[in-house]
Amino acid sequence: METINPLKKSPIGIFDSGLGGLTVLKSLEKLLPNESFIYFGDTAHVPYGSKSAETVIRYSKSIMDFFMKHYTKAVVIACNTASAVAYDYLKKMYTIPLFDVVTPSVEYSIKISKSKNVGVIGTYSTIKSKAYTKMFKKLGRDYKVKEVPCPLFVPLIEEGWVDTSIAKNIVETYLNEFQHDNIQSLILGCTHYPIMANTIQSVLSNKIELIHSGKTVGNKLKDFLIKQNIENSINSEPSVKFYVTDFPQKFDELGSRFLGRHLKNVSHINSV
Numbered sequence: 234m235e236t237i238n239p240l241k242k243s244p245i246g247i248f249d250s251g252l253g254g255l256t257v258l259k260s261l262e263k264l265l266p267n268e269s270f271i272y273f274g275d276t277a278h279v280p281y282g283s284k285s286a287e288t289v290i291r292y293s294k295s296i297m298d299f300f301m302k303h304y305t306k307a308v309v310i311a312c313n314t315a316s317a318v319a320y321d322y323l324k325k326m327y328t329i330p331l332f333d334v335v336t337p338s339v340e341y342s343i344k345i346s347k348s349k350n351v352g353v354i355g356t357y358s359t360i361k362s363k364a365y366t367k368m369f370k371k372l373g374r375d376y377k378v379k380e381v382p383c384p385l386f387v388p389l390i391e392e393g394w395v396d397t398s399i400a401k402n403i404v405e406t407y408l409n410e411f412q413h414d415n416i417q418s419l420i421l422g423c424t425h426y427p428i429m430a431n432t433i434q435s436v437l438s439n440k441i442e443l444i445h446s447g448k449t450v451g452n453k454l455k456d457f458l459i460k461q462n463i464e465n466s467i468n469s470e471p472s473v474k475f476y477v478t479d480f481p482q483k484f485d486e487l488g489s490r491f492l493g494r495h496l497k498n499v500s501h502i503n504s505v
């Protein structure tokens with residue numbers, strides 16, 4: 234008789250500094266409709282994007298300890314800042330299969346590459362780490378990678394101002410940096426940016442492809458689960474549980490905006 238690998242039914246962990254990572258969860262749910270997920274949003278400590286690498290590593294480590302106790306079969310670091318500054322450290326410390334959002338977007342960008350010019354936008358900490366530039370080098374690609382921080386995008390998106398003329402002005406001002414670079418793709422290196430993708434695309438040539446972390450990491454995770462034979466192909470009732478370290482103002486509004494539905498099954502967990 235065939236034995237079923239018990240890992241097939243185990244949930245997948247996904248974490249972010251707050252609620253922005255729900256954009257990544259949304260993509261994962263679409264690509265892996267039979268999987269169960271545990272989403273951890275460190276809402277008491279958000280934003281990570283302006284904090285030091287040491288602090289983000291400390292928070293991320295505690296979240297990994299949380300997932301270890303919940304027997305997740307893999308963990309996705311949805312937060313670009315945590316992926317950029319903490320992934321290498323966490324990968325060495327934990328045996329659990331771990332997915333960052335930097336590597337798959339760089340791999341995808343190389344795959345669709347027509348020229349060697351690529352743009353990346355993200356938080357201050359992500360851009361300061363140069364994680365994307367380093368990843369292109371690590372993969373043996375001599376690309377011209379221009380990384381630009383866009384710190385005003387997160388508050389604009391959280392205010393729900395993505396379709397306003399103010400947002401368009403701000404997007405134009407930041408992206409003006411790429412004017413002379415002839416980039417072939419722009420990596421959206423922050424959980425929030427997919428929400429503003431239309432505004433971002435509207436100020437760029439439509440030949441420039443926007444790369445979404447949720448999709449690239451989702452495809453990589455899916456391949457991994459299939460190869461390891463631990464994908465859940467028959468789960469008729471996948472569950473999603475949410476854990477947050479705080480209930481900030483506008484929690485429901487933001488949660489619904491990023492995930493596209495009301496958040497159910499939400500538990501508070503003391504700050505890690």
Ligand code: DGL
Binds near residue numbers: 253311356425
């Ligand atoms: N989740 C963060 C990221 O993707 C954005 C919000 C923050 O600064 O914590 O970099």
